[in-house]
Amino acid sequence: MPDKEDFATRYRLLRRLGSGGMGTVWLARDEMLDREVAVKELTMPPGVDEARRADLIARAVREAQATAQLRHPAVVALHDVAVHDGKPWIVMELLRGRSLADLVEERGPLPPRQVASLGAQLLDGLAAAHARGIQHRDVKPGNVFLTDSGRAVLTDFGIATLAGTETLTQTGMLIGSPGFIAPERLDGEQGGPASDLWSLGATLYYGVEGVAAYEGEAVARLSAALSGRVRPPRLAGPLTPVLMAMMTRDPAARPDAGSARWLLTQVAEGLVPETPGVQAPPPPPHAPAFPVPGTPPGPTPAPVPGVPPAPGPAARGRSRLWIAVAAACLVAAAGATAAVVLLGGGGERTEFTGPVDFCSLLTPAQIREITRVPRPPAGTPYQGGCAWTVRGSGVALVPHAGDDAAQPWAMSPQAAREFLAARERSYEQTQQITWEWKEIGAGRLNAATTPRRAVPELGEGAFAHDLTSELGRTHTGAVHFRVLNLVVEARYSTLSGRPTDADIRDGALKAARWARTALQNGK
Structure with a gap:
């Protein structure tokens, strides 16, 4: 990390781009690399003593280092972090465009297909972050940037924390924005990837409806979130069941990231999403049910099998509501930011020591998205x-191991790293091979392997290559990656002429990404 003299010499501030509760963003020029960048000057709270200031700076640097691990088109790239004039400065990719909040304020509600497409992009970015144990914790319209080139990008991971890592403020400190904080986090739980999914659902709700899912002052919005009362969308059309599923009160009843992405993709393609098993549960006890416009009144629906009804505020205890009220007071004092102290902890796997159920790593919805078959x-x-x-x-999904390893999980992490590097070297040049996959109807066919290409988003050493036919058309995409001491190859093959070469490569990459996330989450 550069010292303050290095920072002032390298980065020349040109003009202020904006400011908010977290600090001020500047347009700057990186004099060393001769490029324009965005520099965020984080604001220190007034009146803090030196010890507290040092803690806050250390936290900001640590969380910036966590974000720097991410390399994904839907996550703003972080280039550098420094301490200058007693404040942290974060150097980021310069994005040209506007936030989702600004776009909706200017143009009003966006079409459901457009919002669904944005949501699928953002969900990919969140999945990449979750695969590295990073939660965003403040997904909201103001932190979604829409570039002039069409990218949807998540910004401001400044309050994200590495899973299992204690922050330097207080253990389990949670920060977020009223109306976009998942209810379980308000309710005193640590939260997880499903909590970011809820916040993304609330963000997409705002994009398609033009208003937040909850009305009123901060206290009213927090109380509504705790009780699970989501105002039924009026303009979302086919996106409605997807949003309601993503914003289900019970985190366990929400769709996983793969299923949610599949549903969003269906809407983006102009289809009516299939939502079996991901409908939102009925309103919790003591929470008034909102009638959906245009539907006749009817009895309260029965609970979804296997999903207990979400308890109402009374069941949670008065203390939970007071936590929300206290959080709202912090919002008023700190400018639209709520803080709740939670408990955290938990161990972390260091290697695989036994067989892995690979068939549990991909969901039916994910397989359907890749293969595009109805069943x-x-x-x-x-x-x-x-x-x-x-x-x-x-x-x-096929595990690989070196000749001296009896089983794929018998390698050490270092041996797995070296084995993956050796496999990567073996794909540096085109090779002619004979290929078959009897289960899909492919007999012995002549094929050629393409030179390997790096896939940095899947971690150190990950690479991809294709198999092409004698006519040069891609029929198989393969992605090789490592999780701890396990080396895995994800493949997608098709004999159909409909998917493009890019579709086939993307299918293999999706399988690899989802499998890697499942392995890292302990499946």
């Missing part, structure tokens, strides 16, 4: 991993 096949054991096959198409 996704079930996974079956395949080459030590798992395969999902239909006639003419298949997805597979």
Whole structure:
């Protein structure tokens, strides 16, 4: 990290781009690399003593270092962090465009298909962050940036924390914005990836409706979130069931990231989403049910099997509501930021020591999204991993190990790293091979491997390559990656002429990304 003299010499501030509760953003020029960047000057609270200031700076630097691990089109890239004039400064990718909040304020509600497309992009960015143990914790319209080139980008991971890492303020400190904080976090729980999914749902709700899901002052919005009362959308159309599922009160009843992305993709493509198993549960006890405009009144629906009704505020205890009121007071004092103290902890896996159920790593919705078949096949054991096959198409997860390892999980993390590097070197040049996959109807075919290409978003050493036919058309995409001491290859093959070469590569990348996330989450 550069010292203050290095920072002042390298980065020349040109003009202020904006300011908010977290600090001021400047347009600057990186004199060393001769490029324009965005520099965020984080604001220190007034009146803090030196010890507290040092703690806040250390926290900001640590969280910036966490964000710097991310390399994804839907996450703003962080280039540098420094301490200058007693304040942290974060150097970021310069984005040209406007925030979702500004766009909706200027143009009003956006079409459901557009919002669904934005949501799918943002969900990919969140999945990449969650795969590294990072939660955003403040997904909201103001932190979603829409670039002039069409990218949807998550900004301001400044309050994200590495999962399992104690922050330097207080253990489990949670920060977020009223109306966009997941109810379980307000309710005194640590929260997790499902909490970011809830906040994304609330953000997309704002994008398509033009208003937040909760009305009123901060206290009213927090109380409504605690009780699970989501105002039914009026303009979302086919996006409605997706939003209601993402904003379900119970985190366990929300769709996983893969299912949510599939549903958003359906809406973005102009289809009516299939939402079996992801409908929002009925309103909790003591919470008034909002009638959906245009539907006749009817009895209260029965609870979803296997999902207990979300308890109302009375069941949670008066103390929970007072936590929300206290958070709202902090909002008024700190400028639209609420803080709740939670408890945290938990261990972290260091390596795999036994067999992995590879068939549990991908969901039916994820297989359906890759293969585009109405009824996704079930996974079956395949080459030590798992395969999902239909006639003419298949997805597979295959573990690999060196010759001296009896089982894929028998390698050490260092041995796995070296083994993956050796596999990468073996794909540096095009090779002619004979390929077959009988389960999808592919006999022995002549094929060529393309030179490997790096996939940095999947971690150190991850790479991809394709198999092409004698006519040069891609029929198989393969992505190799490592999680701790496990090296895995994700494949997607199709004999159909409909998917493009890019579609096939994207299918393999999705399988790898989702499988890697599942492995890191302990499945």
